[in-house]
Amino acid sequence: MLRLITDFDGPIIDVSERYYQVYLLCLEKTRRSNQTVQELSKAEFWRMKRSRISETQIAITSGFDDSQVADFVKLRKQTVHTQPYFQHDTLIPGAMEALLKVQLAGVDLLVMTMRRVRELDYALKKFDLERFFPENRRYCLSNDYVKTRDVEDKPLLMARALKELHPASNTWMVGDTEADIASAKKYNIKVMAVESGIRDRQSLEFFQPDLIVKDFASSVDLFLKAN
Ligand SMILES: [Mg+2]
Known part of the structure; x- marks a missing residue:
C-alpha cells in the first residue's frame, strides 16, 4: 500500500x-x-x-x-x-484535482497539520475537502493543545501516526516548511517540499528535502509516476 x-x-x-x-x-x-x-x-x-x-x-x-x-x-x-x-484562507489552485487523483489511485492519504481540530474542520468543510480525509486520517492538534514550536510539535504527530497506522510499502510526505522536512527525516520518510507555501526555494534548500516542487499538484504527479 x-x-x-x-x-x-x-x-x-x-x-x-x-x-x-x-x-x-x-x-x-x-x-x-x-x-x-x-x-x-x-x-x-x-x-x-x-x-x-x-x-x-x-x-x-x-x-x-x-x-x-x-x-x-x-x-x-x-x-x-x-x-x-x-x-481569508483560500484553496491552492489545482489542489482539489490532485487530491481526487490520489484518491482514485487508491493511495492511503493523510493530512498532518499544526492546525487545531476546530481550525482544520472549519477549512475541510468550507472547501469541501472532508471526503478526502476521514477522521482517522486527520492528524492535527487537539483544541486545547499548548503549542511549543512547530519543528518540535510536528514530529510528535508523525510519531503518533506511525504508531497507529499499518506499515505502508512506500510513504512520502509533502509540506512547505522546515517542520515538515524535520518530521519526515526523523522517521526516514521521503519528503517533497512545495514552493506554494510560506518558504521560498532557497529557505527550503537549506533543510534538504528529497525534492522541491512547485505545488501539491506537481508533487502528486511525481509521487504517482514514481510508485
Ligand atoms: Mg505548512
Missing part, C-alpha cells in the same frame, strides 16, 4: 492573505495615534515571510521602535490563528 502524508497550510491552503490581514491589524493596533508607519505591501510582506525573516524584523522594517516590537509580535501571535482571520 502506498501512503501520502500531506501538510495542510502551504500544499492545500494559501494562508498569505490571512497572515497579511493580521499584519495590517497589528500595524494599526501597535501604532501610536500620531505615528507614521511603513506599511509593507502584501508582496513584500509575503516575500519576507518566505525568506524566514522574523516578526521582530518585520516590525522594525515597518517603523516600530524597540518599545513597540514586543507588543507587535505578541499581538500577531495571539491573533494569527483565530477567527475571523481564517476566512
Whole structure:
C-alpha cells in the first residue's frame, strides 16, 4: 500500500492573505495615534515571510521602535490563528484535482497539520475537502493543545501516526516548511517540499528535502509516476 502524508497550510491552503490581514491589524493596533508607519505591501510582506525573516524584523522594517516590537509580535501571535482571520484562507489552485487523483489511485492519504481540530474542520468543510480525509486520517492538534514550536510539535504527530497506522510499502510526505522536512527525516520518510507555501526555494534548500516542487499538484504527479 502506498501512503501520502500531506501538510495542510502551504500544499492545500494559501494562508498569505490571512497572515497579511493580521499584519495590517497589528500595524494599526501597535501604532501610536500620531505615528507614521511603513506599511509593507502584501508582496513584500509575503516575500519576507518566505525568506524566514522574523516578526521582530518585520516590525522594525515597518517603523516600530524597540518599545513597540514586543507588543507587535505578541499581538500577531495571539491573533494569527483565530477567527475571523481564517476566512481569508483560500484553496491552492489545482489542489482539489490532485487530491481526487490520489484518491482514485487508491493511495492511503493523510493530512498532518499544526492546525487545531476546530481550525482544520472549519477549512475541510468550507472547501469541501472532508471526503478526502476521514477522521482517522486527520492528524492535527487537539483544541486545547499548548503549542511549543512547530519543528518540535510536528514530529510528535508523525510519531503518533506511525504508531497507529499499518506499515505502508512506500510513504512520502509533502509540506512547505522546515517542520515538515524535520518530521519526515526523523522517521526516514521521503519528503517533497512545495514552493506554494510560506518558504521560498532557497529557505527550503537549506533543510534538504528529497525534492522541491512547485505545488501539491506537481508533487502528486511525481509521487504517482514514481510508485
Ligand atoms: Mg505548512
